[in-house]
Amino acid sequence: MIRTLQDLKEFQERQEERLRQQEATTRAQIFVGMGTCGIAAGAQDVYDAICDELKKRNIEDVVVAQTGCIGFCAQEPLAEVNLPGSQKVLYGHVDPEKAREIVAQHIEGGKAVSQWAVNGGGMLAEELQAEAQIVDYNEVPFFKHQVRIALRNCGVINPESLGEYTVRDGYRSLAKVLTEMTPAEVIEEIKKSGLRGRGGGGFSTGTKWDFAHKQPPGQKYIVCNADEGDPGAFMDRSILEGDPHSVVEGMAIGAYAIGANKGYVYCRAEYPIAVKRLNLAISQAKEQGLLGKNIFGTDFEFDLEVRLGAGAFVCGEETALLASIEGERGEPRLRPPYPAVSGLWGKPTIINNVETFANIAPIINKGSGWFGSIGSDNSKGTKVFALAGEINNIGLAEIPMGTTLREVIYDIGGGVPEGKRFKGAQTGGPSGGCIPAEYLDTPIDYDNLAKLGTIMGSGGLIIMAEDTCMVDLARFFLDFTQEESCGKCPPCRVGTTVMLDMLNRIVEGKGEAGDLEKLEELGKNIKAASLCGLGQTAPNPVLSTMRYFREEYEEHVRDKKCRAGVCTALFQYYIIPEKCKRCGICAKVCPVQCISGDRKTPYVIDQDLCIKCGACMEACPFDSIIKR
């Protein structure tokens, strides 16, 4: 049991000693990234192959362990090989075969397989790979530009080990606030740090805590929002899977600050690994007395429970989330009263996002001054972005606020694949908007994104290239919000449906003059009149793409053309007769046999039968087939 700061220090020392021992007595340590992303990419097979190969070779002095996601999802499965005294090597795209080879060459042979290493030749063009040296992680562009606070332990420690968390100064901050600081001082420190909520709203965390703190003493609650409904965002999952104790510690500090003795983590049921590791972390913390009664020998008590959400986007909205925890239908309630005054079962309740909580312990530990020195004027610290879409390095990147979009996309993200032209980036997921190429050099922070008509949101960053149709993109997001509307208020319930119907008509080539004006009018009205944030932001993707790419909308409506060649009703596959070499390959691949021709006559596509799969265009060796 950890009862005092001294106990914690001793616990930490024992863990450090254990790790030192482990390093000293083993030939190597291998860590396999076992977040959901890693496991989905086949990390379990890799893990098994490594163990099996070690056994076959009778190697017993190697530790194989799991860790969370290091964020480099494009390279999963990832395995790190750590030989005492030499540079760590991070292997990407590992499969069981490569894993066995790595055991043979690196573990047994002592020589890293540089061409598979992310911090070696693995990221380079094939001809350069063999020559590449193994470098420090911080030299790898993907990591070099990152500042990892919320993700500090992800992919670094074993998420199922409380010991490893303490080695990274875990629970020091909780000990500090309980033994050295008053709740008011904690709140002041968080306020001074400038931390703003990472769940989307960007409200000052310290100020929010203060509201609940100022409510008369009595039952209060603290809740962690781990619903993460934005399609394309997965930083919260990664933190819960890779560093669950950081959330537990952040929540305990928050609970102390506001005077709560009970907390809930509302996590979506689609995150089974996160739930499992979180529950494990909670039981480990309870076992060691870091949760429960008399924490660190004080009279502070705090208990934590996980509640599962059933996968409704709206349940990420804080009042709907509370309704769901209470067992009611998951739909928002009118604010005010705000949850800080009247929340769970009518009691003062603070709701914060996973990433927000993960920032708390470092702020207490290193001070608000340190945190405030990172980031830009009104946006302090870092933000984790989930890079997705048309970008080479799909994954999670934690960057200081104020980093430009260009740095994120090109330096960290490795640019747009296949040399395609960058067209725009969507931030804030279905509630956000797009940033066109001309604003690539805008520093990313809350204020600048708002000026561009979008939002930080929870950190989804979807990159679009020239072959993305902006109308179709907007339609995609609206399709999502329309489906996820709770149905409580007419503007959102009916309004998003009406807008979606119109967009569906437009992409089918049935748009009419006046549609765009109607879309704008509807969008503005839905934003103004909806009850909750879902409806108030649902039209954003449409309005923002209309703001920057209006001519594309006009082409769809007026000319019935989709310049990106995405809206299948608006283009045809066409064989240019002059270019057709009459090889007949297209006719062979066409799944509906709608291409005819022979050696003498150029091939033609029967447009009535064509299903627009594009197989012919891909197959034509002479680039004789175009979309028009």
Added chain:
Amino acid sequence: MQMLNVTIDGQRLQVKEGTTILEACELTGVEIPTLCYLKHLAPEGSCRMCVVEVKGARDLKVSCATMCDEGMEVVTMNEKIYAWRRFIIEMLLADHHIDCFSCSDTGQCKLYQYALDYGVNEPRFKVEARDWEKDESNKFFDYDPHKCILCRRCVRVCNERQNNHTLSLNGRGIDTVVGMPFNELFIDSNCVSCGNCVSVCPTGALSTKSSKHYRAWEVTKTRTTCSYCAVGCQMDLVVKKGKVVGVEPADGHSNKGLLCVKGKFAYKFIDHPDRLTTPLIRKDGVLEPASWDEALDCVVDNLQRIKAESGPDAIAGFSSSRTTNEDNYAFMKMMRAAIGTNNVDNCARV
């Protein structure tokens, strides 16, 4: 209790702390359109109809759920408010089975009224109808989901006030629909047919079966007290051509807008051919009409005879819960003091 000074459309007034803007508007006589709001239900601000402008606030506020503040200045109509409300009506009509000619609610439907008020003549938008079935299984009322505007009054009255928890919301988004768990029919549910959901429905979605036979402008309403029990619920009898064709709850002290199945639906005895209209006296085994004097004489004679022959305990009295508390008290006194027995009881044993 603290009083607050507020101004509504330039008119100053004082209201108690905890008064909503809507209630303050009512005090000044300013009418605000409402759909989801219903007195005695917790306001939920979901229909978004009742917005007003509060000076200094960034957005319009729903008046049904926003509390008055000291010094608050409220404007209840301007261009922005008009456009907002008009938009709500347009959205509701876009997803409504417009059937005003044959709809039983014509003439009293709130949606119809507001569409007129806000100049929504022809709907510009239309959402495709879902394949929901009408539910005509209840003996007294029908439910047509295609006319529902999801004000949720019915669900709330059933859950919050009738406490019967029959109605709930199924589905979400555009597929949200009022119904019973597992899409049961009314007849198979735990519904007690109190009809309170029907009474609060502002459209023709929930309507009594009898309402198909009259229009709002053909009837008069007469306030009365329900005669079924001693609670004293206030109600309006809906009368067409001298006949009661329906009952609507009124906001009385004891019932606050609610009725039970008897008060709401059991009015057909009024014109029933079997209804007794005079006292009957059994003569030689046959019941024959008699005057009240004859009947009372008969009762007095017989009670006196039995008491003389067999003593007062040979007599027992049983009174009806349809009478008032005062009548029951008087009856009890008569049994004990005039007749001299404790054999007295009442049918209200709940």
